[in-house]
Amino acid sequence: SPEVAEYALRLGDDALILAQQLGMWIARAPELEEDVALGNIALDLIGHARSLLHYAGTASGRSEDDLAYWRDEPEWRNAWLFEQPNGDFAHTIARQLAASVYLFELYGALMESTDPTLAAIAAKAVKEVDYHRDHATQWVLRLAGGTEESRRRMAVALNDTWPYVDELFHDDELVARLSDAGTAVLPSSLRGPFQEIISAVLVEAELELPTGRTAFTASGGGREGRHTEHLGPLLAEMQVLARAHPGASW
Amino acid sequence: SPEVAEYALRLGDDALILAQQLGMWIARAPELEEDVALGNIALDLIGHARSLLHYAGTASGRSEDDLAYWRDEPEWRNAWLFEQPNGDFAHTIARQLAASVYLFELYGALMESTDPTLAAIAAKAVKEVDYHRDHATQWVLRLAGGTEESRRRMAVALNDTWPYVDELFHDDELVARLSDAGTAVLPSSLRGPFQEIISAVLVEAELELPTGRTAFTASGGGREGRHTEHLGPLLAEMQVLARAHPGASW
Amino acid sequence: EAGQALFDELIARDSRIEPRDWMPEGYRKTLIRQISQHAHSEIIGMQPESNWITRAPSLKRKAILMAKVQDEAGHGLYLYSAAQTLGITREEMMDQLITGRARYSSIFNYLTPTWADMGAIGWLVDGAAICNQVPLCRCSYGPYGRAMVRICKEESFHQRQGFEILLELMQGTEEQREMAQDAVNRWYWPSLMMFGPPDDESPNSAQSMAWNIKRFSNDELRQRFVGMLVPQSEVLGVTLPDPALRWNEETGQYDMSEIDWDEFNEVLAGRGPANAERIRRRREAHDDGAWVREAAAAYAAKQAARQAEVA
Amino acid sequence: EAGQALFDELIARDSRIEPRDWMPEGYRKTLIRQISQHAHSEIIGMQPESNWITRAPSLKRKAILMAKVQDEAGHGLYLYSAAQTLGITREEMMDQLITGRARYSSIFNYLTPTWADMGAIGWLVDGAAICNQVPLCRCSYGPYGRAMVRICKEESFHQRQGFEILLELMQGTEEQREMAQDAVNRWYWPSLMMFGPPDDESPNSAQSMAWNIKRFSNDELRQRFVGMLVPQSEVLGVTLPDPALRWNEETGQYDMSEIDWDEFNEVLAGRGPANAERIRRRREAHDDGAWVREAAAAYAAKQAARQAEVA
DSSP: OHHHHHHHHHHHHHHHHHHHHHHTTTTTSSSHHHHHHHHHHHHHHHHHHHHHHHHHHHTTTOOHHHHHHSOOGGGOOOOHHHHSOOOSHHHHHHHHHHHHHHHHHHHHHHTTOSSHHHHHHHHHHHHHHHHHHHHHHHHHHHHHTSOHHHHHHHHHHHHHHGGGTGGGGOOOHHHHHHHHTTSSOOGGGGHHHHHHHHHHHHHHHTOOOOOSTTOOOOOOOGGGTOOOTTHHHHHHHHHHHHHHSTTOOO | OHHHHHHHHHHHHHHHHHHHHHHTTTTTSSSHHHHHHHHHHHHHHHHHHHHHHHHHHHTTTOOHHHHHHSOOGGGOOOOHHHHSOOOSHHHHHHHHHHHHHHHHHHHHHHTTOSSHHHHHHHHHHHHHHHHHHHHHHHHHHHHHTSOHHHHHHHHHHHHHHGGGTGGGGOOOHHHHHHHHTTSSOOGGGGHHHHHHHHHHHHHHHTOOOOOSTTOOOOOOOGGGTOOOTTHHHHHHHHHHHHHHSTTOOO | OHHHHHHHHHHHTTOOBOTTSOOOHHHHHHHHHHHHHHHHHHHHTHHHHHTTTTTOSSHHHHHHHHHHHHHHHHHHHHHHHHHHTTSOOHHHHHHHHHTTOSOOOGGGGSOOOSTHHHHHIIIIIIHHHHHHHGGGGGOSBHHHHHHHHHHHHHHHHHHHHHHHHHHHHHTSOHHHHHHHHHHHHHHHHHHHHTTOSOGGGOTTHHHHHHTTSOOSOHHHHHHHHHHHHHHHHHHHTOOOSOTTOEEETTTTEEEOOOOOHHHHHHIIIIISSSHHHHHHHHHHHHHHTHHHHHHHHHHHHHHHHHHHHHO | OHHHHHHHHHHHTTOOBOTTSOOOHHHHHHHHHHHHHHHHHHHHTHHHHHTTTTTOSSHHHHHHHHHHHHHHHHHHHHHHHHHHTTSOOHHHHHHHHHTTOSOOOGGGGSOOOSTHHHHHIIIIIHHHHHHHHGGGGGOSBHHHHHHHHHHHHHHHHHHHHHHHHHHHHHTSOHHHHHHHHHHHHHHHHHHHHTTOSOGGGOTTHHHHHHTTSOOSOHHHHHHHHHHHHHHHHHHHTOOOSOTTOEEETTTTEEEOOOOOHHHHHHIIIIISSSHHHHHHHHHHHHHHTHHHHHHHHHHHHHHHHHHHHHO
């Protein structure tokens, strides 16, 4: 149905935009092991994105590539967290922590979806994002417990990233209807488990969530196609070649 | 003539690509005075680019915007120096030093062109690039003579930038013919004066041109439409909006 | 005291107070807060527009936009200078900004998803700024008033450029017209909020008016602004997104819908679209530039020492 | 000595030398140079391809390309490990690379202006690498030979993917076909140069062959490569850019034009298209990542200390 398609699009866009960003690290990571690790994570996410976009497109006869390459910015449905820039490695890790813990909870719950396609995608994805979660957690611990410099950077990165966490748990009419039907997971239902895991990581890292005057909460709006100033240039680069050759196959 | 148009295109592309890069500093510069200064320089360069591209387009009935927004990468004629990334402020300054000293010599000589349009553009531009040259020189002195960190960064930036200087002075058949006719300036004729000024700046800054194993010379090829890996993404961003609305006027 | 008396007299005569004149602490603090907030607004206000410099759809528009954003940096510089005459350093002000202890105009916490936002910001945001700022040219504090004279000239230029961007779009393709209307829809209400809360909820205004800092009330200025917009919107062919908007012969004012102050307060409280982004980017520019500023200071100190030696 | 005798015997029997075995200094040095150069080539070789990850024209191609570049990082890791068994640290090798004291395959100093380069690199560069590397699986030094077995498997996968990219382009639009042929034109000669100078100008080869490091001469491998390309180029429908290329029944070899060794030497001397870019980017990644590596090391040290306390 178009509603399930829209839901799959949200999930697929989250995965694809994050994969696109992580792909930028390849050949630029702090050590070769991280070129490999971030590449693996990006590959997993592209895999999720392809399944989800493929499914989202079936309702309207569009392919995964039609959706990835031929939608303009207001047609994208990813949450803002995923389009936040890589920043330094600490910022990438802070974004990975929030994203992977959220996705782990999401896919874990979505395995129970009454929609067999979504349930199957989630069942595969949950194992992979569990690894992503572990990767992010280990790095948060290392950076927080490493040097003074790394601890400072990790704290700044948390502060810069956390404004975008709130949006992940926004419900709207669409997800409310779909979750009533057992198809989708109600975002707000994930906030508790998310918070619990994050708290445990931060306790171990001896870090705290941002407080004070620069502890903002971004309004969000990605699910309705409103985006931050980072998505436009990202899409321009991602889509440029495909759009230069309409109808071509690669 | 098409040959003069091609020559104007080379000059115009140099100016436009550099302006595009400097424009990225605005609202990100190390101090507000530099937001203003780099903005001024970018504006001057856009002005030169518009005059030159306008002139280049007359031969083929294309507007400055046709040339700026609707050419693909292999049709761009700028030298590689101009498409090198901003890097940190020292890299931007090293690129500005090479670019502005080159452009000052170029426009100074081009004022004598038998082509009245080129001569007029050069006469206006030479005063502006004289200021750019002064701006770059002052910053080279400050960074070289500032702190240990700034001196280190300035030296790295020179090392990274200088491989792209050689191409500026490459002659080819086109410029040879045009300079025989008194229209163009033979690039190789500028190397001596360029080197003299650069040497004076570096002596005062107590810096040396790169030597040793990482003192490379990039082959170049921008005048024939071969470009480094930085131009493609730059063009994707620059052209994305115009290309999304073919035929629109802004 | 003598100082207070002279100050009161100058205010009563509607003369200027100058940096070396005695002034009440409250006056100084109010001005520092207002001028630095104004300066911060110029600096933060560069961001939503600089977002489109690299993607401007024609070279002419790119040049105009660059010049505009650069003007804003210049305005920031005048205003920081004016504030400095009151005994605060630029470093302190910048630190207040990036640690979230100083405010800037909340309007810059909105995003600029389309090119038409460059038009809407010029027309609506700069338009509202001008309505706010023209009276400030007569502000009792000399350096601020003089800075405003210079700034207002450029702002009205910016407003006209914004109008022209929208006009070009409204005369363009269907997509361009939609883009323009959409941007006006998004910026109209926030621009009305720029004048601040309704007069009956604006506690600081009375003192500022007594000191000849502020000359008109928030609601007066808002009315004046709407009065300016209505005929211009007709020329543009855009619809102002307020179905209740109409001239009321009886009151001699525009009737309008209630402003959604909840939204205003949300953004003010740090829950707008771009609060985090604005501060992050300013902090990053500041931190990334620290080594450059340190180098420039070290170099200047060395040069001064060298000259002292020679002398 | 006994060590030398055992070594000679192992070589004579075409057995493996292992890290703890005695080996001549020249053998060790040759291997360190060759293996680290090979590792560096994998790492630097990631750059020309990573250039297209963000712009890959389909999600499938994006995934394949990411996986490939990531494999190269993995190959680099195996190879650095193999070199480390000979008594050099990864840090030393990385330092040699970014200070220009170590070489990497000159082919990676070319640029990738179009998507078709992803095909041409796979087909031609990985193809040439395989021809070079398959015999290295039997290299007398155990860790290197075993690393090569693993690497060769993946490389042939990469070569097939490159072939598929070109095939898709050659079956596509006119523009796509031109793009493919252009890329083949640009990469063909540099890929032939990957086998090194002609046999009569390759001074180090004899010793390497005596030590069972190298198994075939440069020219033999080059012939084998061209022999592989010719039928594949026919399937693709691309023209190999050598008008003189043809099978010579008499010599049982391909006749080909002279290779332009001047170009090769220019690039080798640091005057290629991307030497500066490749080293700059590697250095920047290394420098930008320094604080991360330091943090990881500090954290590991603290954890180890804590465990020691507990024990």
